[in-house]
Amino acid sequence: MSQSAGRGVVITGVGVVNATVVGDSGALAAWLAQPVAGVRTGAVGARPAVRLPGDTLGGLIEPGEARRLARVCQLTIAAARLAVAEAGVDPARGLGLVVGSEMGDFTSTIAFADGYLARGPAGLSALLFPSTVMNTMAATTAIAVASRELSLTINVPTVAGELAVARAAAAVASGRVDAVLAGGVDELDPLVAELLDALGDEGVRGEGAAFLVLEAETAARARGATVLGRLTGTVWRSLPARPWGVGRRIASRAVEEALRHAGRPAPGWMYVSASGDGRRDAWEARVLSAALGARRPPAVSLAELVGHHAGLGALHVAAAAWTARSGVLQASAGGAPARVSGCGLVHGLARGGSQVALVVEPP
Amino acid sequence: MRRVLVTGLGAVSPFGAGVKAFWAGLAAGTCAIRPLTLIDPEGFRCRIAAEVPEVPEGSPRRSRADRLALSAAVEALEDAGLGTGERADAALVVGAVGGGMFEAESWYWARARGERAPGWAPALRSMLPAATAETLAHRLALGGPRHTVVTACSSGAVALAEAAALIADGVVDRAVAGGVDAMTRLCFMGFNTLKLLDPEPCRPFDRERRGMSIGEGAAFVVLEAAEQARARGARVYAELAGHGMTTDAHHVTAPEPEGEGMARAMGAALAAAGVTSRAVGYVNAHGTATPQNDRIEARAITRVFGPGGVIVSSNKSMIGHTMAAAGSLEAVATILALTHELVPPTANLTTPDPDVDFDCVPRLAREVALEHAVSNSFGFGGQNITLLFRRA
Numbered sequence: 001m002s003q004s005a006g007r008g009v010v011i012t013g014v015g016v017v018n019a020t021v022v023g024d025s026g027a028l029a030a031w032l033a034q035p036v037a038g039v040r041t042g043a044v045g046a047r048p049a050v051r052l053p054g055d056t057l058g059g060l061i062e063p064g065e066a067r068r069l070a071r072v073c074q075l076t077i078a079a080a081r082l083a084v085a086e087a088g089v090d091p092a093r094g095l096g097l098v099v100g101s102e103m104g105d106f107t108s109t110i111a112f113a114d115g116y117l118a119r120g121p122a123g124l125s126a127l128l129f130p131s132t133v134m135n136t137m138a139a140t141t142a143i144a145v146a147s148r149e150l151s152l153t154i155n156v157p158t159v160a161g162e163l164a165v166a167r168a169a170a171a172v173a174s175g176r177v178d179a180v181l182a183g184g185v186d187e188l189d190p191l192v193a194e195l196l197d198a199l200g201d202e203g204v205r206g207e208g209a210a211f212l213v214l215e216a217e218t219a220a221r222a223r224g225a226t227v228l229g230r231l232t233g234t235v236w237r238s239l240p241a242r243p244w245g246v247g248r249r250i251a252s253r254a255v256e257e258a259l260r261h262a263g264r265p266a267p268g269w270m271y272v273s274a275s276g277d278g279r280r281d282a283w284e285a286r287v288l289s290a291a292l293g294a295r296r297p298p299a300v301s302l303a304e305l306v307g308h309h310a311g312l313g314a315l316h317v318a319a320a321a322w323t324a325r326s327g328v329l330q331a332s333a334g335g336a337p338a339r340v341s342g343c344g345l346v347h348g349l350a351r352g353g354s355q356v357a358l359v360v361e362p363p
Numbered sequence: 364m365r366r367v368l369v370t371g372l373g374a375v376s377p378f379g380a381g382v383k384a385f386w387a388g389l390a391a392g393t394c395a396i397r398p399l400t401l402i403d404p405e406g407f408r409c410r411i412a413a414e415v416p417e418v419p420e421g422s423p424r425r426s427r428a429d430r431l432a433l434s435a436a437v438e439a440l441e442d443a444g445l446g447t448g449e450r451a452d453a454a455l456v457v458g459a460v461g462g463g464m465f466e467a468e469s470w471y472w473a474r475a476r477g478e479r480a481p482g483w484a485p486a487l488r489s490m491l492p493a494a495t496a497e498t499l500a501h502r503l504a505l506g507g508p509r510h511t512v513v514t515a516c517s518s519g520a521v522a523l524a525e526a527a528a529l530i531a532d533g534v535v536d537r538a539v540a541g542g543v544d545a546m547t548r549l550c551f552m553g554f555n556t557l558k559l560l561d562p563e564p565c566r567p568f569d570r571e572r573r574g575m576s577i578g579e580g581a582a583f584v585v586l587e588a589a590e591q592a593r594a595r596g597a598r599v600y601a602e603l604a605g606h607g608m609t610t611d612a613h614h615v616t617a618p619e620p621e622g623e624g625m626a627r628a629m630g631a632a633l634a635a636a637g638v639t640s641r642a643v644g645y646v647n648a649h650g651t652a653t654p655q656n657d658r659i660e661a662r663a664i665t666r667v668f669g670p671g672g673v674i675v676s677s678n679k680s681m682i683g684h685t686m687a688a689a690g691s692l693e694a695v696a697t698i699l700a701l702t703h704e705l706v707p708p709t710a711n712l713t714t715p716d717p718d719v720d721f722d723c724v725p726r727l728a729r730e731v732a733l734e735h736a737v738s739n740s741f742g743f744g745g746q747n748i749t750l751l752f753r754r755a
Contacts, residue, residue, distance in 0.1 A: 151744065
């Protein structure tokens with residue numbers, strides 16, 4: 001068995017909130033047909049960044065949530081609600097939640113600390129404290145969408161969103177839960193950018209959220225859900241690397257295992273985690289070349305259009321499902337789209353060595 | 364689904380480094396909650412905590428949390444007798460909340476004062492919860508699937524459940540799993556701000572309880588598929604026979620008042636293990652000693668086991684609430700209770716709360732014949748998990 005063995009896993013809902021797309025799979029498809037880059041707001045830290053306009057969440061968040069919740073929680077809830085609404089899944093029948101995040105609610109954490117530094121114990125906010133724990137997005141989203149089964153927040157550099165989708169798919173495949181809302185979210189805080197600069201990250205930075213509803217295929221089809229794509233192979237592994245570092249080893253079984261689980265000899269196209277972080281991107285390219293050799297197909301990353309953030313993993317999976325349905329793979333930087341066939345591979349390789357491979361197929 | 368066995372244990376607790384010290388302290392009912400030394404408590408109502416007395420040595424570039432975790436994980440691997448080859452494909456699942464925040468706070472505090480902040484790069488690199496898993500994987504050559512779960516105070520127990528699922532599903536044959544948290548200013552100040560800390564050592568299930576005590580530590584276990592463990596002749600402590608994970612979806616910090624989500628987690632663990640509530644002899648409670656948590660947890664235990672239907676105790680009366688480490692330290696305590704057939708007491712319990720329908724083992728450990736025991740862990744966000752262990 002593997003993460004993907006057991007029950008079939010399908011995608012029945014998509015929710016995306018980022019600088020370029022706000023909506024469900026229909027909005028994503030419209031953007032993917034003619035993708036344009038989000039508006040870069042210059043540098044946040046030392047690197048270019050793609051930030052959300054201030055009015056992005058209008059209509060997606062209830063007034064009380066807008067008043068009470070941190071922005072990163074609002075992003076999560078907005079994307080989650082879009083995905084659940086599209087899937088038409090009934091949370092009362094059992095809905096799990098897996099949230100990937102690299103930074104959590106860093107803005108609230110800093111505000112909490114600043115309160116103390118400014119005024120001592122009297123400056124501390126009891127309202128902000130729960131947001132210093134990284135599961136605050138999952139906590140508020142579980143309430144918003146009535147998710148009452150397993151709830152996980154997964155933290156890892158670079159591939160938090162991919163890993164959240166893979167972990168959720170494994171939970172569905174194993175029969176532990178019938179439906180899971182899975183994806184990722186991050187917010188771009190100036191101190192986060194400073195931190196990433198200090199750690200040597202060189203990518204295009206972004207923010208936003210993307211979530212998918214994953215369901216057991218039999219249950220989804222039985223209730224007449226529209227299936228947007230199938231996850232037929234999900235594997236996560238790790239390659240040796242120092243913490244936050246870029247490794248040397250390129251031999252990895254993750255891609256091979258994911259393809260074997262899917263019963264496919266090679267992918268027809270790929271979405272990869274390349275984000276402009278030069279050394280990491282080069283490592284990923286070498287790993288994929290070693291895994292696929294001459295079978296290496298065309299690859300794109302949406303990171304340069306929307307900026308890297310933990311929502312990117314689920315966005316790539318949703319985009320791969322669109323490519324599987326449409327046979328169109330857009331070029332990364334405005335070039336001519338390619339006609340592709342076969343299955344798609346969504347791949348992520350993190351600083352520190354975490355690796356995720358997901359095989360996506362049409363409905 | 365494959366059976367999952369526990370074949371190695373490691374712990375660093377407020378009793379010191381090592382499982383032996385941990386169990387000796389618990390069995391003796393010793394309270395390790397003392398005046399706080401790591402953080403300036405000036406201006407706060409609570410000035411005590413359960414600190415690890417001597418953090419194992421290691422590179423000064425490593426965070427306190429990483430050093431706690433490394434010590435516990437190395438002990439677990441050595442206890443299990445896992446060699447390099449067996450580690451290469453082993454999964455690693457870490458439950459963490461604070462990461463290396465203690466060092467990052469020092470950096471940020473200095474930065475805010477306009478001082479030159481030394482050691483900024485290691486501090487920032489280790490700040491996020493995932494840093495510990497990266498350090499352990501790199502240092503211990505654990506090359507299988509790796510992830511870090513952040514489910515607040517249930518993180519350590521969730522890590523064990525996640526690793527068990529990977530083994531049960533056949534993804535890996537072995538896993539190292541556990542939780543870690545070092546003391547942080549944010550945590551200490553935050554719980555003070557919420558007025559959830561008792562100025563005196565905490566008293567779970569006592570009528571006069573006034574809140575929790577903060578602690579720190581780490582515990583890791585080696586989990587193995589039964590067939591592989593037996594094949595290599597591994598010593599088996601217990602079977603992790605089932606777990607249940609649920610969410611209240613009720614409130615960010617407060618548990619659902621009827622304990623419905625907690626009871627569902629316990630029920631799911633029983634169902635996964637294929638046993639009835641009558642088979643369970645001991646509940647290692649989350650037992651934080653806040654008036655609300657203990658009342659609601661007792662209500663949930665009653666729903667599952669019936670009034671007085673099981674013995675209950677809380678390790679937090681001795682080692683405080685060790686946050687992300689709590690679930691894994693208490694899992695180790697539960698496993699040792701099964702192996703020794705000795706239930707650790709609830710220290711500081713002098714006046715049992717009449718609303719708690721259970722024998723909470725006040726102050727003195729008790730010999731009890733046990734075949735199954737459960738460990739409850741709950742966290743902010745209504746995150747509930749129950750681990751069910753079967754005697755080997």
